[in-house]
Amino acid sequence: MGEIQATSPLFRMEGVSKRYGGVRALESAHLDVEAGRIHAILGENGAGKSTLIKIMAGVVAPDEGRMLLDGQDVSFRSPAAASAAGIACVFQELSLIPDLSVADNIAIANPPRRFGLIDRRAQRAIAEEALARAGAEDIHPRTAVKDLPLSRRQMVEIAKALASGPRILILDEATSALTAGDVAKVFAVLKGLRSEGLALLYISHRMHEIAELADTCTVFRNGRNVANFSAGSRTNSEVVEMMIGREYSNVFPPRQKRTIEEGKAPVLECRNLGWSDRLRDISFSVGEGEVVGLGGLEGQGQRLLLLALFGVLRGMSGSVLIDGAPAAISGPAAARKPPHSMALIPEDRKTEGLMLPMTVRENLSFAALDRVSRGGVIDRAKEEQLIDEMLRLLEIKTAGLDVPAGALSGGNQQKVVIAKWLMREPRIILLNDPTRGIDVGTKQELYRLLRQLAEAGAAIVFYSTDYDELIGCCDRVLVLYDGRVVRELEGDQISERALIASALNVEAGQEGTAA
Amino acid sequence: MSEWRYWLNEQRGTLTGLAIFLVMFSVYVANHPAGFTANVVHTAANKGVLLAFVAMAQALVVITAGIDLSVGMILVLTNCLASWIVVGGAVPTALGVAAVLATGTLCGAINGALVIYGRLQPIVATIATGAVYFGLGLLLRPFPGGSVNEDLADALTGRLFGVIPSSLVALAAVVLLIWLPFRRSVAGRAAFAAGSSEPAAFMSGVPIRRGKFAAYLLGGLLAGMGGLFLTFFTYTGEAAYASGSAYTLWSIAAVVLGGVSLYGGRGSAVGAIFGAFAARTTGDMLFAFDVDPLWQPLLQGIVLMIAVSIGSLALLRVRNRLDWFQ
Amino acid sequence: MSETSESRLSVKTRRPGILRRADPAVLTAFGCILLLLLLGSLYSSNFLSPDYLLQQLKVASFLGVVAAGMMIVILLGHIDLSVPWVMTMGAMMACAAAGFGPAGAFVAIPVGVLSGMAFGLLNGFGVAYLRIPSMIVTLASNVVAQGLMVVYTGGFSPQDSAPPAIRWLATGALVPGVPNAILVWFAVSAAMVFLLTRTAFGRAVYGIGNSERAAFLSGVGTRRVIMIAFVFSGGLSAFGGVLLAGYASKAAQAMGDAYLLPSIAAVVLGGTSILGGRGSYLGTVAGVILITLLQSILSVMQMPEAGRQIVYGVVIIVMLLLYGRAPPSR
């Protein structure tokens, strides 16, 4: 398949393999990275992309294979060694140190020194310059990283990579939390770097980003590189098929026509909800069988709104009604109980959704223990039975119920999180960007599931950072801006154009006609 | 935000420690029969400095998200050793001091090696090494005794210009010569980084092991200085188990009062010093107030309880419950 | 962090059958117990006599009960440093209650345990609701408990000899030849295994130990669970104190001092992670026996105190190096 014949690549990987126990994360992978190009790496979850990059960056030691930089054999014993060789990485899991300042973080690998001690003045200058280069002048170098929101942290992460003056810059899903404006800035920066002659490796699950940026693409599947081609030489669905190894169609299930019963109160209703200055005067309702999407730019209050509904925030104003009756929800423990019967699929499955070291079984039944126990004693047969149902319903792929949840692939982990809530038969389901970092195949299954649940009578609030999803899945979409609902789109009104326009809080002329 | 606000934010823990200490000490001095005199300050300083050394040692380790339950026993061991070898003329005394400090450093290095290279959990590893260090101390001093170069001892526990306690000057010198350079060094930053988030630090190419090792090592050194000062202060060596445990426990209280986060990554040894002085003042309070002797331990417990609860007031401001779990 | 647990567990999945369920740490701990006995028997064959072994189990049962409480708290990722004086308090309060005539004797044990639970409640409230690190709340409450006992002893001319019921509980023999203390420990252990493996509370404890955030968002009343765990720990410490009072036939100041560090060491030597979330109760039992035997053998061998401390420390370190290490980071 290879159309590219590089004369002498800047960096080359040959036959690199990595195993974790029985899992082959990477299987004799080959990769050529050239200067002055942006090289996209594609592949579904667990395909081995991050493993590949961790090996390049010296985070993980390969089991076999060799790496060449400028034609010379190299092996990195630590991230510091890779960094010294000119390889900088923006990792999928953020690698910033929360208690240190932005400047400390940017200069962390090799801080400027005077008399053997760190020169903070020089460090600050470096940080300011790097932030400016990444287009994030608004971040003060003395701020502690832990005080920054996620999207700002990601910008710091990028600035940090730039500050090390790399020859190869790797971005592993580095834009997943960025606002649209930041993404545009970052893209401009990346293009600039390309013209300066850097080699860039870019990993993302967002096809349109890859279309915009990449010169070269490599597709990984099951730890092997299965295709290598110039950007633009394949259609999107061809690429997706390469990734998942099968045909890809009918992503979104069809929407059923809903009939709303006369006089029946909505399952969930908010009136004038407010919290700090982050949520303002939010009113909406969700009826039985309805999927209501939350849209807008990142960080406009969507996550907080879900947390507010789930009783996590203190000191809210306004009221929440369930089945028309005012509900005072004091926390998740109250939220999950009837008559509320709420479920929240949280933002981060690794720290909020699962206890990774605990078994799949324990994770699955964790939220529903009250339903499978009497007087606090777990009825194991009942537990088993519920778990079985869930495994079948969601087709969770696992080596067994007694393996730790952390051993499952990302998509299956997410399924476990969903399953553990479905065990409670919730009536109100809140989803916080559930498909983030999930591959297309699994996504498709999730969309179907959502629809099924809605048809079975659940009221669903679905926050997503992916406009396609909102368009494909939702009956209605509320667009949030600065803590307010600025638009409510319904049915055919929900289009990418309308979503973007309202997200930016600008008046969009003719939503109805957008593609 | 202006620059000084950033500074304030960075130093919040230390300043809280300072504030707690100042409040307590003012109340104490105001009620002391002798009042605010050089003698009273001198007495408080000498007593505080000992715990301050141990608390600094603890702070260094706590910053790496570890804990050292052997600090008190390092103090005991170095005290027993010093009571043998910090004697005689200038040269033997100097050699003795060096050997005592080297011993403290070695103890810290052993702790560090077990935690970092042995990959043991600090709590249990240092419980075990603490037993070993105490045993060695007891071998050296089966019963109290020994002596110390009294000229040096008097010089370091006396007063400069009749007013300034020289122990405070020594403490300040240690802060200047050990803590400040450490904090500004690559190893020191690595210690903070490792304490704040070890995976992130590793991915960032921070020399984690070196940083943590340096923290444990210097912790041992500082605890050894505590032992040395204990010897200067008492002219003698004693393998007192209860006293060693008490120093360990109070060092934890001191770092917390001084704004060092037990979860690692945050705090300063200077804060720990204020914390140590504050902790010591809880004991002094009983002197200044007329408390029934049998009620004194209870009162001290309650004062400590209140002091450590102060930090939780910030909790009232937390409006997103997920912030509890940071 | 997640890498840690993943690779540890991937080892586990490779082992066959029954062994898969047994924690290697627990097996090693039991192995060390046998080794210790063997070494001891080189000094005197009496170390293998049933008398001696029963005597060890009896004495181990006090530590065992305390360590059970400590384990719950450690599984949460916390620690309880108030053990020494809560234990003493339990003993003193129980004996004091017995001083109030026949009714007193009847409620003596509950009173002792309840006083410990009250302190557990204080600790738990500080940890769960005020979110003060457990290390520091329990340290402070230990000082408070000590202060209370000093005031109490000095002021109230306390009755401090153990009533017959408490004596019987610790030293009587319901089953001929087997001291009741062992039966009590066995009962507490059975309850612990049940609690940790079969109840929602037990699951919640492990869940919180692994990720408090995830447990909270799953709708578990994490604060309540944490508080209850500390109440358990306080109650069990006090109960350990009551048993110790039965053994010694009286309560006395500072009688719990010798139990803090050994109870932590026992839990950890039994394979429970001090960071929480992982560990099996059987391991704690092994750890308790191990520590008790080690102390006893060193004592009987007349090792001077200095040597005992050194050997004790070194043995713990060696055992931890054998099986208590975190996996390598890369």
Add this chain to the structure above:
Amino acid sequence: EPEIVSGPAAEPDCFAPWTAETKFFKFPKKDGPYRVALANGFIANTWRIQMIQTAKAYAAQPDVAAKLKEFKVVSTGEDVPAQISAINNFIDSGYDAIIVNAQNPTAFGPVIKRAKEAGIVLVAFDNILDTEDAINVNVDQKGLGVLWANWLAKHLPEGGKILEVRGVAGTSVDTDRHNGIHETFAATGKKWDVVEVIGKWDDPTAQKATADAIAVHKKFDGITAQGGDTGVVQAMIDAGHPFVPFGGETENGFRKFCAKHAGEGLKCSSAGTGPAQVAVAIKTAIAALEGQVVPQSIKLPLAIVEDPNFKEGQDFYPDQSDNFFVGNAFPTCGINFTAQEIMGQTKENQ
């Protein structure tokens, strides 16, 4: 600064000099009433609590109270420097006399110097000071060991296998007593096989150590213990160990056992001094302030009770706590508290 004078002391029966060589002090007479302070170290055992209660009771006796303007007690815990600081604070606050139960006998050199310069009477008791510049109210710790060993030697003329339960390692009291025992045994020229275990002056600890020793060694011919004696006897009973001669301290529980099982072979020597020595120390301090002659080192009479002389209601109290130390009276000093009235006093007052 006291004048060094020749004896005898003001109340020779009470203020008995340690040896014939002991110096005598005569402090310049000060006018009362006096401010007296007690700097105690650690507090959390029955002995110390009893001691503090005795001190308060003694200071409250009308004739004593009349001489005292203030009596202040501070307990500083295990830490020696904290105790040193407390004494410094007392000096700076102008107290006339300071009484101390020292955490460490050798650690107080500089404070002793300061007290002397300030003309303050410093009296140490129980754990006394290693100095000739302060007054020590002294128990002959080594003599206690000698007494116990002699008792065992008397009952075991041919020597034998002895269990020695020791106290807290690292303290001079433990070492002194231990040395007294061993030197005495050695002097008999008989064969003694001494098994040492550590009881830490604590009943449960001593009981456990004894139980283990019995389980392994099966039988001892005699036992001596410093502190924790009640636990030691309890362990013998639990193990069905035959009763054998015993040299121990003065806990009420121990004496109860001694009286009860004497017929079965538990022949006891119970000796020590009770916490009331603090009263002797206060008395000494007042005498010194009044300008009376006192010895630099006062030898306290040991309260010794030996088999078969254990008398109920005088040497032991069957209905009272095991934990307190009997022998709380020093008749030669006019100090006649009974232990139970001390431990009960606040209760009645309240």
